[in-house]
Amino acid sequence: MPRTKTTLIDPDVQLLQALAHPTRLAILRELTDTNEVCACDFTSCCDVSQPTVSHHLKILKEAGVIAAERRGTWIYYRIVPAAAERLRALAGELLGAPQVIPASALMAARPSRDARTPARA
Amino acid sequence: MPRTKTTLIDPDVQLLQALAHPTRLAILRELTDTNEVCACDFTSCCDVSQPTVSHHLKILKEAGVIAAERRGTWIYYRIVPAAAERLRALAGELLGAPQVIPASALMAARPSRDARTPARA
DNA sequence: GCTTAATATTGATGCTTGTCAATATAGACG
DNA sequence: CGTCTATATTGACAAGCATCAATATTAAGC
DSSP states (O other): OOOOSHHHHOHHHHHHHHHSSHHHHHHHHHHHHHSSEEGGGHHHHHTSOHHHHHHHHHHHHHTTSEEEEEETTEEEEEEOHHHHHHHHHHIIIIIOOOSOOOHHHHHHOSOOSSSOOOSOO | OOOOSHHHHOHHHHHHHHHSSHHHHHHHHHHHHHSSEEGGGHHHHHTSOHHHHHHHHHHHHHTTSEEEEEETTEEEEEEOHHHHHHHHHHIIIIIOOOSOOOHHHHHHOSOOSSSOOOSOO
């Protein structure tokens, strides 16, 4: 499967992908510090050109991580608080599995799933 | 900057990138449900070939998200609990910015950063 | 040691992404 | 309305990534 456009459909993947880039992480860290940042300021902090900053801001905005507000000539960006909750929820859902291991899983010493399909001939 | 290999150096980015893929997310969800899964089981759940599963498992392992344990012929994977903490910490650090907005930032109606460098001629 | 089964690695290929230069759009202000 | 400044969009290109087929490795069991 050539991995169509599923990526853009799953909002969890979209959120994670939006965060999974050094420049965008730098943008977010800048926003964390300053709470509100004019778009023109990211060019200096991130060492990329203006169109690139604009591109990354768009990705973050489309993923619901940041929000934009125009004030005069400038556009200010800030972090959307709900994004933090989504990330925390993901951490809980995915990685916060209960630490109790059912004994059956340990004793089996064999895949406990089904009739052990040969996986692939 | 051609985005050298910074990606692989920043562990935060590495963690996020490891999670930011539909197949790998599916693998993790499977692990969340079953707690421990034999590698051969992912082929059926994720609709990709065996080498691809192996590849994704490697990425997750290198990012510290999962751990492998060999038991006889099979290799079992489980989630590393610390990964959840790292993700939660990231959520707090990045997106859990204090909600109080300093009045100065609102009144300025101009970037409050420095002498408003022209950003780029 | 040979065979069999599970997992990993290699190599090749197409898709996606990040980047910038050039250009377009939008608002401010005279 | 025309000019100036900030931001967005387009287009092109390079680099990275996901995928699979083929092959290698590793362990089990005879």
